[in-house]
Amino acid sequence: MDEHGVNTLGDGAKSACRSGRTLDREEMDAALDLARAILPRDPVTRGHSLRVMDYALALARRVKLPRVVFPHLVFGSLLHDCGKGGVSDHILQKPGPLTPAQMRLMGLHSERGHAITRCVGPLETASLFIRQHHERWDGQGYPDGLREEEIHICSRIITLVDVFDALTTHRPYRKQMPVQAALGVMRSGRGSRFDPELTDTFLAMIREKMVPVSRGRTTLFRPWFTPSLVAGDASASLCHALVRSLAPCPVQLTVVGSGEEVFNQMEAGPVEMILLGESLRDMTGAECLWLSREFAPRAVRLMLCPFNRLEALVAHREQAGIYRFVVMPWQERAFRELVEEALVWRQITAAVTGA
Ligand SMILES: [Fe+2]
Structure with missing residues (x-):
């Protein structure tokens, strides 16, 4: 990292970024239309998706990812959990821990999300991020057990901010965590669950209040933004x-x-x-x-x-x-x-x- 705590891209990440080509206007409109159809309708999941998008973009800007990947990152972060569409509300909103069978079912959502989006030309790159958003830096994630820079940097960003938003907002199975406690949980996943340098950069951004954090309000909008x-x-x-x-x-x-x-x-x-x-x-x-x-x-x-x-x-x-x-x-x-x-x-x- 440089002196400002900003992650610079390694060669692996740079080549990973090259896999995303820019979208022209027509493709962007088509991708927006498709995302509109797929994006979860309930306000809780939708609010989560929008916050993940915001956090992911803020982190991507901070680590100076090429702008060409931004539209893919937006679609990947918005739709990261679109594979949960086939999972029943009974499981999604279960107030207690899931049974092993329910966990297995939930664990299929990243592959399902990938399958839903990969055939759609403009969402092809985003579909990769969707597939990889539960991979872990130490190789213990799913579905492919990828590790470190084998995982696209955008997927690593989504993984990180997805967990942070989940911790800091209310869920059916637990209350929201204070930001300081969430930072501690995130730090403990540094180098195991999360990319260590991205973790450092994101946590520094939160600590320095460069990114406003949701206080658990369920809203369709950014919690800090009143249109x-x-x-x-x-x-x-x-x-x-x-x-x-x-x-x-x-x-x-x-x-x-x-x-x-x-x-x-x-x-x-x-x-x-x-x-x-x-x-x-x-x-x-x-x-x-x-x-x-x-x-x-x-x-x-x-x-x-x-x-x-x-x-x-x-x-x-x-x-x-x-x-x-x-x-x-x-x-x-x-x-x-x-x-x-x-x-x-x-x-x-x-x-x-x-x-
Ligand atoms: Fe997920």
Whole structure:
């Protein structure tokens, strides 16, 4: 390691990194669509997957992995446990220890995850990380008993951060561990379960608070991040309905009635989502969404739409960069799920594209 505690890549890791080629835009979109279909739906597992993605990216940046592997690392970390899809909730959420047979069944999930993802071109490299995320530095892991640099550096990163997040968040079989205690457990796995240099670097990052740590909140989002959502319409009653429906969402909501207010918000700080009705006081919702692309290119844009106007408004979809239409009247729960889903995908897309 260098003087800053930063891991430098050994030759094995460098050649391992070369196995990942960059993804073009089309492949990235295809991989995102597939990941969307495979990513676990329940908020606990999804929250874990997103935190593993965040920690893994932070560590990868710290050890200066080539950017070419980042999209693969994002997909590998997000989908590392996708093979658990075939395991029953009875086992996944069992409050006590698993029986040997249940352990064997659980142990198949990395191979299963690999089998699910390896045939999908853009996920091929990520599928390797998924297969290897329970391998151990000392060769005692599964499914292939690989050791040290035989294991791809991205898989070693995922192994490390996966365990750290599992320790520091609540699980059905045990309570979350205080961060200091978790650091101790991680340290004890240095050189046996985990790559020693990656362990040192990650633990230093946690100790130096370079990475915020989840405090066990079950959330679809980063626990330290409250997305900013600007929503509105010229109609006051529609704005009230939006406030009522969005109140339970973990977002910072600003309700607006005009395009000018939308632009003021974008000027004041980053906006993650813009959700507008058909008419604002000074312009149409579609115009405002279209213009907002220049100021907040990475925001997710949603549009409220009466059913009988859908056909007319769909024509604006591409120009205004609309991610989804919310057909009115909406069903509250489905609406909130759509908003949360869109925000999660904004995070993932930003991570994949390095935004
Ligand atoms: Fe796993």
